[in-house]
Amino acid sequence: MRSKLILATAIVALSACSGAPSVTNEAALPNSGVNAPEMNDAMAPPTAEAATDAASYLGKAGAGDLFExxxxxxxxxKTGNADVKMFANMMVDNHSQSTKKLKAAAKADGVSVSPPKLDPAQQAMLDEIKSAQADRVDAIYKAHQTQAHQAALALQQAYAAEGDKPALxxxxxxxxxxxxxxxxxLGKLPG
Incomplete structure (x- = not known):
């Protein structure tokens, strides 16, 4: 059952990243309680257009760091895996640093930063990690981290190329x- 969920999540993630048409409601992920289109929307990377103004960029980047x-x-x-623990500790450290970096850049650009807030998809992924059984948490965490990092990469690349504030x-x-x-x-982690 676990492998079916991971496979279904991977297929949806790949279709979201490739711009393939989304899956219909009938294609709900087995025993996940989440319909495929909701997962597809949650995993779709931000568009370059949505990331070019400072306020939108900071909101999405802040929420991404908060989720990480x-x-x-x-x-x-929950995890007993040393590699997952090492990665998770790195995430806390690196994403705390990127939040500080963006706050400093926003200040240099004269842009105010609102406190970050998870979007509904991020909250659902966080809730799934928190409620996961210990034997499944590593795979769920890795899948959600992969999705979040793909979205974060698209966001950062888009703003770096087309953003409206130089320091940001x-x-x-x-x-x-x-x-x-x-x-x-992430590609080297088990799960």
Missing amino acids: IESSKAVLA KKAAAEIVPVIQKHIET
């Missing part, structure tokens, strides 16, 4: 290789 930090803290409370564009460009390293490390 909170989901990593949640998995640390520079910060986004500096964050891109960090996210790419996270994605590479």
